[in-house]
Amino acid sequence: MVEDSKVVYDLNDQVVTRAHELTKNRQKCVVLTFDDGPGRYLPQILDVLKNESVPAVFFWQTRLLHPKRPWKRVLEEGHIIGSHSCKHPDLRKMQYQQQYHEIFTSKKKLQDIIGEPIRYFRPPFGQYNADTLKVLEEVDMKAVMWSTASLDWELKAHPEQIVSNVVSHIEEGAIILLHELPQTLLALPDLIRQIRNEHYFFTLLP
Numbered sequence: 001m002v003e004d005s006k007v008v009y010d011l012n013d014q015v016v017t018r019a020h021e022l023t024k025n026r027q028k029c030v031v032l033t034f035d036d037g038p039g040r041y042l043p044q045i046l047d048v049l050k051n052e053s054v055p056a057v058f059f060w061q062t063r064l065l066h067p068k069r070p071w072k073r074v075l076e077e078g079h080i081i082g083s084h085s086c087k088h089p090d091l092r093k094m095q096y097q098q099q100y101h102e103i104f105t106s107k108k109k110l111q112d113i114i115g116e117p118i119r120y121f122r123p124p125f126g127q128y129n130a131d132t133l134k135v136l137e138e139v140d141m142k143a144v145m146w147s148t149a150s151l152d153w154e155l156k157a158h159p160e161q162i163v164s165n166v167v168s169h170i171e172e173g174a175i176i177l178l179h180e181l182p183q184t185l186l187a188l189p190d191l192i193r194q195i196r197n198e199h200y201f202f203t204l205l206p
């Protein structure tokens, strides 16, 4: 799994949902986001979130979405499901029509199973272009980037570093990038505890 390897993600684009939109109305809030599911660690991640009463946003690759995945539980426990495309391509390498097909198919598959409108999209690898934003407007979804990457995908042997990557870069309105990985599951209780120790609250997208 290769995604952008910067902990702090800088964006100049004004169109995508970013941390500062959260800070307008709320103070000291952060959002946990989990990419690349639904996977086998999802039930245990949900257990931790439930124990700690923390809401989160899950951006799913719809090629992995079998109807038996616990999507109902995700919604019932107050989380949000967004799209992370069907097959996780680099959208910048695709023509408008291909991007439209990739994004719309993913949104439709999620909606057909879940029965609710899907409003948020996270571009694979955090990569997008003007066509992506045009498609998203067309299909009524909003791009959601992150402000703090945990780098969890590189830290299989060092889950404690997932916590320190996030906590040392935390800021008001931070959107935190995590994945449905075993090391992330291991680090999650401590991550939540340490974020709370810094007096932040967990919220969902605007």
Ligand SMILES: [Zn+2]
Residues within 6 Å of the ligand: 003, 035, 036, 084, 088, 124, 125
């Ligand atoms: Zn991804």
